[in-house]
Amino acid sequence: MTRDLTITEVRLTPILVADPPLLNTQGVHQPYTPRLIVEVVTAGGVTGVGETYGDSKYLELARPFADKLVGRQVSDLNALFVVADEVAVDRGRVENQVDVGGLRGVQTADKLRLSVVSGFEVACLDALGKALGLPVHALLGGKLRDQVEYSAYLFYKWAHHPAGVACEKDEWGAAVDPAGVVEQARKFTERYGFTSFKLKGGVFPPEEEIAAVRALAEAFPGHPLRLDPNGAWSVETSLKVAQELGDVLEYLEDPALGTPAMAEVAAKTDVPLATNMCVTTFTEIQEAFTKGAVQVVLSDHHYWGGLRNTRELAAMCRTFGVGVSMHSNTHLGISLAAMTHVASTVPNLHHACDSHYPWQSEDVLTERLTFEDGSVKVSDAPGLGVELDRDKLAFLHQRWLDDDGRLRDRDDAAAMRIADPEWVTPTVPRW
Ligand SMILES: O=C([O-])C(=O)C[C@H](O)[C@@H](O)C(=O)[O-]
Ligand SMILES: [Mg+2]
Missing domain, CATH: 3.30.390.10 (Enolase-like, N-terminal domain)
Structure with a gap:
């Protein structure tokens, strides 16, 4: 070498x-x-x-x-x-x-x-x-912490993919109501030690999701909670949810779609708003920050253009007094390692990062990365510290x-149509 x-x-x-x-x-x-x-x-x-x-x-x-x-x-x-x-x-x-x-x-x-x-x-x-x-x-200027904290990323889910669909078994079971969500959260804490929880919402009517977050707050008093309906709510519904859950939410993530709607919500609630939907690239920052539309930006090195751009985003957030944390899509250990390295170098990272990794039973690494007390240890080995x-x-x-091409482009609406042939992507606001 x-x-x-x-x-x-x-x-x-x-x-x-x-x-x-x-x-x-x-x-x-x-x-x-x-x-x-x-x-x-x-x-x-x-x-x-x-x-x-x-x-x-x-x-x-x-x-x-x-x-x-x-x-x-x-x-x-x-x-x-x-x-x-x-x-x-x-x-x-x-x-x-x-x-x-x-x-x-x-x-x-x-x-x-x-x-x-x-x-x-x-x-x-x-x-x-x-x-x-x-x-x-070290190539990014050096770590500021030895471990990076992640949140439990809770999802409503079915026990199985639709009958007849080729798939791998998963051991998580169904979660379609408050009790199921709390049970899933317990599994996450037992297995990985997470202490903050994000629920992916926008699936059931807001009252049901409010009940699920309330159930989480009762089961895990004082723990940071987040709800993310991916812009599925109107401004009015967003404000209603903010009012009902304001006492237990760390932040509400993308309650309404787009900067103008987020700004309207932000103007009328004290609950911080986070986003990975209306600030997703540098050109979207000015409008969102000047309108006070978001209080936390969820960075994602995949679509922000890498680890160094993530640090630039964090610097801008710092300048404008906006918080920063990390968004996640389905990803494997290489990306978790990359997220952990960059997150360890960001001074203003005050919220646990999102990660889908616990949902992935497969990886391309010789050794999976592990969560301890909800955190991933920052590797000091050369490079990312992972092996293919x-x-x-x-x-x-x-x-x-x-694959015949059907799965090569992710399409959640098409996957839903297998269970419900009438399903069409909901128009927004859905509620
Ligand atoms: O808004 C978010 O946090 C996401 O979009 C994360 C993921 O894409 C999640 O919603 C998913 O994969 O269903
Ligand atoms: Mg989100």
């Missing part, structure tokens, strides 16, 4: 990962969800790994982008954005479209590029860290190859 940082090869491996039947306002999670694993190989003999969305529009962009990286240095991180801009995006496929029914905010060509860049940026940082013998957090398991990667890739 030498210090030659020149990229000689980039490997892209799309995979399908098992996902339980988690409910959200758009529908239900597919039994398998696409992810893309990125490997960057240097002339010095080091391989760095990254992970990002694996839906086909990301893959279409990732392939030509990967080709352009060969011959560059893994330390050439600023250039990743310049190179990404050179890759053509079929704007018709993304501009003003919504991704996964809007769960990640409005889709644009730039945001698509940033989501692809993030997987490569993490892989380059991993390779650079390994080559220099430094952990990724080639057999597991090959297995999940084979599943992707075997």
Whole structure:
């Protein structure tokens, strides 16, 4: 192994990962969800790994982008954005479209590029860290804490995917009412020691979700609670929920859709509002912050363009007195490691981060990352501190190859139609 940082090869491996039947306002999670694993190989003999969305529009962009990286240095991180801009995006496929029914905010060509860049940026940082013998957090300026706290990400869910659908079994059982949600929360605390709880809402009428949060507050008195209906409520409904749950909520996440509606809600409640839907890219910051629409931004290195952009976002939040935490979609251990490294370097991280990781029974690592007392330890090993398991990667890739194309693009509404053929993506506000 030498210090030659020149990229000689980039490997892209799309995979399908098992996902339980988690409910959200758009529908239900597919039994398998696409992810893309990125490997960057240097002339010095080091391989760095990254992970990002694996839906086909990301893959279409990732392939030509990967080709352009060969011959560059893994330390050439600023250039990743310049190179990404050179890759053509079929704007018709993304501009003003919504991704996964809007769960990640409005889709644009730039945001698509940033989501692809993030997987490569993490892989380059991993390779650079390994080559220099430094952990990724050191490349970001050094950790400020030895562990990063995560919250239990509770979902309404069915016990099984619909009958006849090929899937993996999950051991979590159903959660479709307050008792089920509390039982799920107990399992999360027993297994992982989480002390704060987020409930994915927008699934049942608001009164039922208020009852579930009340039940959580009774079962876990004094613990931070959050409710996130993904913009499913009107301003009026949002205010009603804020009033009813104000005494137990740490924050309300995206109660109403879009900055103007969030600003209207924020003006009339003291409950802090968090978002991963109306502030999802740098151009959306000015309007939201000047209107006082959000009090906490949930960063996500995947769509903000990587770990260094996440730190830039955190600096802006700090400047404007807005809190920062972390959003999560279905992801594997590479991304959890990346999230943990960057989170350890952010000074103004005052809320436990979201992570779907406990829902993922499969991974591509030789060793899964673990939560202790609700936190993940920040690794001091070179790079991300994780190791790819080639057999597991090959297995999940084979599943992707075997798929007839139906699962290669995440579509929660289509997954819901298997159980309920009449299902259409609800118009917003739903309540
Ligand atoms: O708003 C959020 O926190 C999310 O969109 C996170 C996830 O996408 C979640 O809602 C999901 O996967 O159903
Ligand atoms: Mg959210």
